[in-house]
Amino acid sequence: NAGVTQTPKFQVLKTGQSMTLQCAQDMNHEYMSWYRQDPGMGLRLIHYSVGAGITDQGEVPNGYNVSRSTTEDFPLRLLSAAPSQTSVYFCASSYLGVQYFGPGTRLTVT
């Protein structure tokens, strides 16, 4: 199993540009989530999904959209990037109380 995969690993955007961070898992987990990691703040939950077709907001959802059309994929969209969205983004899937994290995407918005 590949586990949780994320693409791209690195991305630089200009303010106002849009992009989609990809996340996929091959473990058939129903629950998936997106976090952002900023220095000194730990990980903060952006959006999560409890299954295909069901998503909900986490602690810091503003500026981000998600959808879940399949169990495997959970993309995160930035519609109009802002410098405050410069961060490292982690996708995770969960099973029996354990979260499995992807390797992360480092995003810089200039």
Place this chain on the structure above:
Amino acid sequence: AQSVTQLGSHVSVSEGALVLLRCNYSSSVPPYLFWYVQYPNQGLQLLLKYTTGATLVKGINGFEAEFKKSETSFHLTKPSAHMSDAAEYFCAVALGGSARQLTFGSGTQLTVLP
């Protein structure tokens, strides 16, 4: 709502010395508690978790943590530090049930000195 406080954003120990990373939580219901480790430029990996039952939990790489309800603490320890333990450590809390939504502490960077 739940929250997590990790005391000390940076901890340095000598190789072979005791590692103690502190975590206190608040939760309105019995919590599930976790420690995750993050090596440079990698995602987080589960070290150990407490759900119910025995309050002393053993994890990977010789780490263990003890759930103390009276102190609302879940400190992480390792008797003898190794150079490979240098990483960032995160404590997290979840409400019971499926424990899907985690609230993370701000992290503790562990440095191991030769």
